[in-house]
Amino acid sequence: MILISADIETQIIDDIMQQIVSKTIEHGEKLPSENELAKKYKVPRMTVRNALTKLEERGYIYSLQGKGRYLKEESTQIQLHLTGKTSFTDKMKEAGYDLKTHNIICEKISFNEQLFQNVNAGKEDNVYKIGRLRYINDEPIAIHYSYVSEKMFPKIEVDGPKIESMFGYYRKLGYKGFTSKKSLLSITFPTSDEQQLLSCKSMVPLIVVESDCIDINTNKVLEHTKILYRSDKFKYDITMD
The missing domain is CATH 3.40.1410.10 (Chorismate lyase-like)
Structure with missing residues (x-):
């Protein structure tokens, strides 16, 4: 089955969320680059960028200009x-x-x-x-x-x-x-x-x-x-x- 761009975008989001929940990614850790993720999922960088932007809008990650994207530090509950x-x-x-x-x-x-x-x-x-x-x-x-x-x-x-x-x-x-x-x-x-x-x-x-x-x-x-x-x-x- 051929996945369309939106399906892969959702998959990228789900995969990263699963890594966050399972603590495979530590708080403050740098995420893979857009290029690395695009290569992994065999999609254009824009698809990866859209997925990461949504995660950022939801408050899970943040970006530092010229350095990449990072998982936010754990919130005080x-x-x-x-x-x-x-x-x-x-x-x-x-x-x-x-x-x-x-x-x-x-x-x-x-x-x-x-x-x-x-x-x-x-x-x-x-x-x-x-x-x-x-x-x-x-x-x-x-x-x-x-x-x-x-x-x-x-x-x-x-x-x-x-x-x-x-x-x-x-x-x-x-x-x-x-x-x-x-x-x-x-x-x-x-x-x-x-x-x-x-x-x-x-x-x-x-x-x-x-x-x-x-x-x-x-x-x-x-x-x-x-x-x-x-x-x-x-x-x-x-x-x-």
């Missing part, structure tokens, strides 16, 4: 509970990770029926989007977006740009305990802006977790949360607390 009553900041500090947070956005959003309903806001109310970029060991790993109603937090326009931990902010306002409604998990791929923020390629999947944060004492919804996690930086523990 971070155990993260996707459910629970503790903030991301507290979880990471308790686990001993070097966490840094940068506030990247505080803006009033246009009316969105579902989002506004989530935070008990009407069409005439203002809802703000607070974004924080999370780093561990100086690597960007997650973007946290919190949607909060100005009706619930009258000073959010002023306070928002300075917030790094929403739970910390709520505690300062007298809220002590938190819970959540159902959490929704989905998969997406990063936009160009998210690629830049997270230092990842377009084909690195992002795990999206959405939920509402609720004050235990009053049962009031404090925020709707949407978190984008780099899928190559975590192992996931979804055990209920």
